[in-house]
Amino acid sequence: MELSGENTPMVSFRKVRKSYGALTVLDDLDLDINAGEMVSIIGPSGSGKTTVLRMLMTLEQINSGVIYVDGKPLTHMPKSGKLVPASERHLRSRRADIGMCFQHFNLFPHMTALENCMEGPVQVLGLPKAEARDRSEKLLELVGMIAKKDQHPSRLSGGQQQRVAIARALAMRPKVMLFDEVTSALDPEVIGEVTNVIRGLVSEHNLTMLMVTHQMGFARDISDRVCFFYGGKIEEQGHPSELFGNPQRERTQQFLSAVREAV
Amino acid sequence: MNIFDFVIQYWPRLLAGTGMTVAQFFLAAVLGVAIALLMGLMKLSSNKLLRGSAVTYIEIFRGTSLLVQLYWIFFVLPLFGLSIDKFTAGYVAVGMNIGAYGAELVRGGILSVPKGQWEAALAINMSPAQRMRRIILPQALVNMLPPWGNLMIELLKGTALVSLISVADLMFETKQINGSTFLSAQAFGAALIIYYVLARFMVTPFMRWLEAYMARKMGRA
Ligand SMILES: Nc1ncnc2c1ncn2[C@@H]1O[C@H](COP(=O)(O)OP(=O)(O)OP(=O)(O)O)[C@@H](O)[C@H]1O
Ligand SMILES: [Mg+2]
Numbered sequence: 001m002e003l004s005g006e007n008t009p010m011v012s013f014r015k016v017r018k019s020y021g022a023l024t025v026l027d028d029l030d031l032d033i034n035a036g037e038m039v040s041i042i043g044p045s046g047s048g049k050t051t052v053l054r055m056l057m058t059l060e061q062i063n064s065g066v067i068y069v070d071g072k073p074l075t076h077m078p079k080s081g082k083l084v085p086a087s088e089r090h091l092r093s094r095r096a097d098i099g100m101c102f103q104h105f106n107l108f109p110h111m112t113a114l115e116n117c118m119e120g121p122v123q124v125l126g127l128p129k130a131e132a133r134d135r136s137e138k139l140l141e142l143v144g145m146i147a148k149k150d151q152h153p154s155r156l157s158g159g160q161q162q163r164v165a166i167a168r169a170l171a172m173r174p175k176v177m178l179f180d181e182v183t184s185a186l187d188p189e190v191i192g193e194v195t196n197v198i199r200g201l202v203s204e205h206n207l208t209m210l211m212v213t214h215q216m217g218f219a220r221d222i223s224d225r226v227c228f229f230y231g232g233k234i235e236e237q238g239h240p241s242e243l244f245g246n247p248q249r250e251r252t253q254q255f256l257s258a259v260r261e262a263v
Numbered sequence: 264m265n266i267f268d269f270v271i272q273y274w275p276r277l278l279a280g281t282g283m284t285v286a287q288f289f290l291a292a293v294l295g296v297a298i299a300l301l302m303g304l305m306k307l308s309s310n311k312l313l314r315g316s317a318v319t320y321i322e323i324f325r326g327t328s329l330l331v332q333l334y335w336i337f338f339v340l341p342l343f344g345l346s347i348d349k350f351t352a353g354y355v356a357v358g359m360n361i362g363a364y365g366a367e368l369v370r371g372g373i374l375s376v377p378k379g380q381w382e383a384a385l386a387i388n389m390s391p392a393q394r395m396r397r398i399i400l401p402q403a404l405v406n407m408l409p410p411w412g413n414l415m416i417e418l419l420k421g422t423a424l425v426s427l428i429s430v431a432d433l434m435f436e437t438k439q440i441n442g443s444t445f446l447s448a449q450a451f452g453a454a455l456i457i458y459y460v461l462a463r464f465m466v467t468p469f470m471r472w473l474e475a476y477m478a479r480k481m482g483r484a
Contacts, residue, residue, distance in 0.1 A: 059385060098386075106380060110401045110480060120389070124390075152481065168387065169386065
């Protein structure tokens, strides 16, 4: 039922398949991510990158296979010796391990930056307000947004909103953080303020991170491993210096040279 | 007799009628908002029975005349052993009718909240009820306030029908005065002005204030 052993991966996709009607988006995906690892996902549009993250966040149901988080099944639950699809209740208990940041931030517009961060700790974790505020302020400090804590999202720039969104996700103390193209909606001059925050997380925290990005330089800099997705499959994966420096597969080579030309 | 002399002479009855109209309006509004919220949420439910009940309710109350609904509640229900006094029958009929229209506004308001808001709320592990109550409804409310303003004006006008089951509202008093004095122009002229003043200088400003207040809470102002 559970994955066990010395080196249980933090996240494990086992033969996961996802389709929309006749369109198969992910085909028998097998992917293990170790605790503390930073894995980047790159690949052409429509290759299924976002879908991988959304399945892990339980925003999408999977068609077959099992996803494990911290050794325990996420998409399924044990019932009389078998794994059956998870109930809402099981999902709620397992989802606490995962946090996600979105391309378009999705901050709650009717709450200030601080309230956005406190919402989960107070409402979901049941922390006393003072403790939730303390935790949220520390995180806003970490992402450099403490001076704007009482502003509503409509008063913040894209880069500032994304940093608040990162703090909001971290306030839930997830074991795994997911980033889906968190800089794609930003003006070029503010991308750095968000990537610097993520860089900080890599060095400061023992977080497991899974990041979809179109910024090859950034992925190369900070990842422990890079996965190149093509047509719903991992076409090639490896250490960034190998994958970017000496790609083995033709499709990887084509993709990387097309990306370089576009820059 | 000019309209000023008319008002000076009949103001106690006009005032009593206006008071009754305001009371009917207020109670019908509270009931209507509650029904709208309930039916709007039920119509979005994944449960077929709840959804079916909401659709049926909305169809019946939007598809038939308010006057007929009022007569049903006041004259027909007693035949089935459910007697309601005229005051209650009045605002209940108007409130149930407005609730059916409001349900569509609630549904539309909820659907107008971007999908990303549901997803962000799920990503911090909120329960479905918390997502609705804490994240979606407050935003839906802001989006649906302007059409609610129109509906409230309709509601005010709709309360005039309760005079037909002898609730002593402004319309009822006006007709009584007209019946005994035959000062039709003055009587209905005064009623016209009072309804207009209630709508224009009470309902509309209140809704505007509510919109501004909500906008401030959203950090938009
Ligand atoms: N809700 C949906 N219904 C139908 N098809 C979908 C849905 N969501 C995604 N798809 C399809 O699944 C495929 C993979 O989508 P996905 O969003 O994972 O791609 P991606 O790699 O993130 O692309 P991009 O770089 O453009 O963000 C695409 O062909 C997309 O059209
Ligand atoms: Mg994507």
